[in-house]
Amino acid sequence: MAQKKLGNQTVKFQNPPSIVATGSIVGPKEGEGPLKDYFDLIIQDDLWGEDSWEKCESKLQKEAVNLALSNAKIVSSQVDYLFAGDLLNQIIASSFSARSLQIPFFGLYGACSTMTESLSLGAMAIDGGFADNVVCVASSHFSTAERQYRFPLELGNQRPLTSQWTVTGAGASVLSSRGGGPYITHITTGKVIDPGIKDANNMGPAMAPAAADVIVQHFKDTGFKPSDYDLIITGDLASIGKEISEELMMKEGYNVSNVYSDCGIEIFDDKKQDTHAGGSGCGCSAVVFNGYIYKQLQKNKLKRVMLVSTGALLSPTSTQQGESIPGIAHAVTISNTLS
Amino acid sequence: MAQKKLGNQTVKFQNPPSIVATGSIVGPKEGEGPLKDYFDLIIQDDLWGEDSWEKCESKLQKEAVNLALSNAKIVSSQVDYLFAGDLLNQIIASSFSARSLQIPFFGLYGACSTMTESLSLGAMAIDGGFADNVVCVASSHFSTAERQYRFPLELGNQRPLTSQWTVTGAGASVLSSRGGGPYITHITTGKVIDPGIKDANNMGPAMAPAAADVIVQHFKDTGFKPSDYDLIITGDLASIGKEISEELMMKEGYNVSNVYSDCGIEIFDDKKQDTHAGGSGCGCSAVVFNGYIYKQLQKNKLKRVMLVSTGALLSPTSTQQGESIPGIAHAVTISNTLS
Numbered sequence: 001m002a003q004k005k006l007g008n009q010t011v012k013f014q015n016p017p018s019i020v021a022t023g024s025i026v027g028p029k030e031g032e033g034p035l036k037d038y039f040d041l042i043i044q045d046d047l048w049g050e051d052s053w054e055k056c057e058s059k060l061q062k063e064a065v066n067l068a069l070s071n072a073k074i075v076s077s078q079v080d081y082l083f084a085g086d087l088l089n090q091i092i093a094s095s096f097s098a099r100s101l102q103i104p105f106f107g108l109y110g111a112c113s114t115m116t117e118s119l120s121l122g123a124m125a126i127d128g129g130f131a132d133n134v135v136c137v138a139s140s141h142f143s144t145a146e147r148q149y150r151f152p153l154e155l156g157n158q159r160p161l162t163s164q165w166t167v168t169g170a171g172a173s174v175l176s177s178r179g180g181g182p183y184i185t186h187i188t189t190g191k192v193i194d195p196g197i198k199d200a201n202n203m204g205p206a207m208a209p210a211a212a213d214v215i216v217q218h219f220k221d222t223g224f225k226p227s228d229y230d231l232i233i234t235g236d237l238a239s240i241g242k243e244i245s246e247e248l249m250m251k252e253g254y255n256v257s258n259v260y261s262d263c264g265i266e267i268f269d270d271k272k273q274d275t276h277a278g279g280s281g282c283g284c285s286a287v288v289f290n291g292y293i294y295k296q297l298q299k300n301k302l303k304r305v306m307l308v309s310t311g312a313l314l315s316p317t318s319t320q321q322g323e324s325i326p327g328i329a330h331a332v333t334i335s336n337t338l339s
Numbered sequence: 340m341a342q343k344k345l346g347n348q349t350v351k352f353q354n355p356p357s358i359v360a361t362g363s364i365v366g367p368k369e370g371e372g373p374l375k376d377y378f379d380l381i382i383q384d385d386l387w388g389e390d391s392w393e394k395c396e397s398k399l400q401k402e403a404v405n406l407a408l409s410n411a412k413i414v415s416s417q418v419d420y421l422f423a424g425d426l427l428n429q430i431i432a433s434s435f436s437a438r439s440l441q442i443p444f445f446g447l448y449g450a451c452s453t454m455t456e457s458l459s460l461g462a463m464a465i466d467g468g469f470a471d472n473v474v475c476v477a478s479s480h481f482s483t484a485e486r487q488y489r490f491p492l493e494l495g496n497q498r499p500l501t502s503q504w505t506v507t508g509a510g511a512s513v514l515s516s517r518g519g520g521p522y523i524t525h526i527t528t529g530k531v532i533d534p535g536i537k538d539a540n541n542m543g544p545a546m547a548p549a550a551a552d553v554i555v556q557h558f559k560d561t562g563f564k565p566s567d568y569d570l571i572i573t574g575d576l577a578s579i580g581k582e583i584s585e586e587l588m589m590k591e592g593y594n595v596s597n598v599y600s601d602c603g604i605e606i607f608d609d610k611k612q613d614t615h616a617g618g619s620g621c622g623c624s625a626v627v628f629n630g631y632i633y634k635q636l637q638k639n640k641l642k643r644v645m646l647v648s649t650g651a652l653l654s655p656t657s658t659q660q661g662e663s664i665p666g667i668a669h670a671v672t673i674s675n676t677l678s
Contacts (some may be wrong), residue, residue, distance in 0.1 A: 003468035009443050011469050052660050089428040091448045095531060095652035099665045104348050104528035106456060109430045109448040117445060128467025129342035130350050189443035192434060313434035321391050326438045
């Protein structure tokens with residue numbers, strides 16, 4: 001078996017990379033939510049001086065990277081690789097941001113699992129000896145996602161109660177071979193799992209089995225128990241998906257209820273903000289991790305966290321052609337200590 | 340500097356992975372071209388028993404992987420990671436193929452640079468000690484690409500002479516920590532470079548500067564000269580882009596003319612097949628490499644090859660919003676010897 005492989009799907013790093021700094025920028029609605037004090041920047045409208053929502057999303061991503069680099073006290077020429085993705089067709093938010101940043105670029109598409117996909121590959125690049133510094137980033141934008149995946153916003157379509165609210169925001173992590181933590185110690189890479197759901201307005205249940213599967217696999221591969229974590233947090237299962245995922249893990253003998261939450265639940269206050277099932281989008285786990293969780297780790301209020309970004313692998317075309325919505329999720333362990 | 344880093348953008352592997360097997364499947368038009376004898380399978384129509392072109396593309400990708408696994412005499416459960424991408428919105432060809440394959444999955448979007456993006460990340464995963472076997476795959480399909488990027492085929496739009504013909508096909512490589520070559524010895528990862536071209540029917544020139552830049556960077560980082568290679572082959576610059584790229588390299592002092600070709604030129608016979616500037620699409624360099632070039636390496640007719648898949652990072656939305664078309668390219672050195 002490969003030298004650093006643990007069980008079937010997990011890597012244990014030998015020289016765990018440190019997340020030396022992060023950057024997070026959110027839109028106005030996220031800036032009114034419960035985590036508002038943790039973001040580096042809250043933009044005041046959803047265009048941020050650009051002439052399209054798509055260009056705004058690209059700017060969010062570029063500026064989140066610039067903030068992270070500035071917080072890490074390095075410049076872009078010191079970064080070996082940029083691992084970036086978003087939800088737009090042909091990931092244009094990432095490509096156009098990479099055009100400005102001029103860092104060797106690996107474009108990713110993992111739907112809303114992108115933040116942990118990028119952290120996984122970025123951590124491999126550093127532990128493998130291929131890079132000193134990498135940047136991992138993901139973004140989404142409510143208005144670009146709605147018109148691409150669902151309906152023109154001008155139509156004023158009613159949103160069913162199972163629907164989620166795509167987060168406007170971008171979050172970036174700078175990973176380095178130097179630094180004193182928080183460390184990425186393990187990654188568990190998910191398979192595509194399809195529970196057969198076809199409703200693009202009900203994506204939590206479509207992703208829940210993939211999330212449960214990768215978390216259970218992580219426990220099996222590593223021997224960790226739920227109580228070894230201060231927090232296990234999925235990406236954007238939101239209220240309905242989280243409940244299903246928790247039940248599925250329970251059936252496998254893992255009770256995570258004491259430490260389990262979901263970024264899509266944390267980012268909005270549904271009672272006040274009318275977001276229905278909760279938040280979603282690549283940007284959801286990206287800003288909750290790079291804003292809130294990272295700062296809790298730095299303060300040692302959290303010591304070991306499993307971040308599990310979750311993606312629904314649909315396109316409008318696949319849905320129109322009668323396909324169901326498969327899910328994927330990748331788990332990343334971030335810990336203040338190496339023991 | 341990182342242990343395995345050479346210059347600014349290149350990695351030299353310490354334990355170079357072997358490409359132990361490949362699989363390639365093409366459509367009927369590619370199956371009538373000059374390389375027809377090198378592909379594992381030629382499908383007889385562009386649906387291959389599926390009810391949509393998109394489902395056909397996903398099947399192409401899945402079956403190319405299955406062929407590569409079968410040629411490598413391993414099964415999917417022995418594969419640590421699948422690195423896959425395509426041109427479709429939300430890379431559905433890859434996601435739905437990964438659903439069948441049940442291999443831990445990293446989805447990539449690098450436009451037509453995907454084959455070398457996946458080989459780069461796959462080689463890192465193996466050399467880094469994270470995997471014993473990985474599969475790298477890319478696909479495209481003429482009919483899915485035309486209706487997504489340009490016009491419905493039913494419209495019968497005239498194609499300008501600068502336009503390229505998207506290859507229908509998928510190519511997959513199995514990389515392993517064991518095996519006696521051909522080896523992936525070096526990778527040079529590209530930056531996004533934008534010459535400001537806005538015509539989606541003229542993508543060769545949009546990608547040419549990125550290709551020239553990464554090849555020149557490879558020479559600078561490694562100290563290799565053009566004559567150290569039997570073949571340097573770009574992805575899909577086709578006739579117009581290849582000429583520009585060659586000129587740009589010449590200006591930097593590198594004359595590659597003796598060893599330089601382009602997969603988009605090799606795959607079709609323009610005089611007989613009316614493909615205009617040449618082939619394009621993720622599948623183009625994927626099938627030319629995994630079909631033709633790999634077999635030439637096995638026969639030792641080629642000893643050291645630089646494959647440089649080239650991507651145009653546009654979407655219909657970015658074009659409609661007035662954006663130009665940035666390019667990207669990644670270089671991978673494949674060699675029969677480790678000296």
